[in-house]
């Protein structure tokens with residue numbers, strides 16, 4: 089039996105912050121360089137803190153799960169934090185850290201492309217790591233889940249890009265309008281981890297548009313960028329039934345993307361009928377509870393449908409997907425798992441980011457450009473945090489709750505100093521496994 093004192097001692101020796109640095113260094117060794125190269129939108133005579141300092145400080149705020157900018161300024165007001173941030177960035181010792189007004193001012197002017205490019209750099213590094221190859225769908229395709237979610241809601245008009253929804257109050261008969269900001273995410277699924285690889289804000293171009301922006305339109309914009317950024321990446325797009333439509337199929341054909349789309353009764357009735365008929369008639373193949381029919385005609389193409397029926401706690405659930413990957417006995421289960429990984433974006437992707445850490449619905453600034461840049465910085469941090477929690481030796485076996493893990497990292501950042509010896513250690517290669 090380990091005593092409480094022993095437990096405390098063991099905990100004291102864990103260098104959470106240093107381990108976090110190691111993970112960053114291992115997976116994204118040029119991240120500091122990229123942060124330094126960010127194009128500064130401010131007038132040179134007003135610059136005290138360079139972009140890398142500001143951006144990394146916000147990333148540490150996110151990683152430590154601090155809820156507000158004010159909390160960050162308080163929590164990081166310690167000599168160790170200033171010293172550790174300098175070490176993390178590999179720069180000469182800073183004297184102070186920027187105030188949150190300076191941070192928000194910078195983020196309200198920063199071109200979002202700068203942060204998108206940093207995320208792309210990180211994702212491309214990850215795609216080269218052999219340790220992730222086994223998670224590809226059908227042995228070849230990287231699963232990318234597409235889904236939208238709400239971020240901010242206001243009672244009054246916030247900016248000219250707000251989405252609007254008008255409700256009628258049942259009792260008073262009065263109309264009430266709420267103002268919102270939503271985002272569409274593309275997340276790369278790698279085992280238990282989901283990494284944001286593209287974010288498209290669902291927003292109106294101006295206040296007086298005839299038709300408001302919507303998830304599908306945002307998707308078309310996003311798809312263009314994704315194709316441009318990851319030209320030859322073998323992608324399998326995973327999405328809900330909203331995407332079961334001709335335009336999306338066409339887009340996947342043109343981009344040479346595979347798709348795995350949740351298929352519901354009402355999605356495309358002709359295909360569903362054909363699937364149900366052929367399943368019975370042709371005595372379609374069945375394997376481990378999965379049945380499928382390949383080559384169902386739809387417009388100018390054929391699609392494949394597979395279905396998995398599961399009985400859990402006496403409740404029968406059916407999962408049906410449309411795909412352009414040929415279904416066979418050897419890949420049927422993998423495809424179903426791929427399609428079902430969509431829930432991970434709900435869970436790890438949105439729920440955790442909203443309610444457990446980062447609090448992405450909490451606006452760190454009221455200025456729209458800064459809000460969007462804060463969101464992107466959260467997605468960038470989340471890549472490192474997931475790699476840290478799932479890959480770092482000291483974290484993998486750690487059964488603590490997410491909040492506790494974040495506060496351990498914060499405490500280490502505030503109290504443990506990175507030594508010269510640590511920095512030498514940092515250059516040694518490490519091995520990271522996720523299983």
Ligand SMILES: [Zn+2]
Nearest residue numbers: 246247249250
């Ligand atoms: Zn707005």
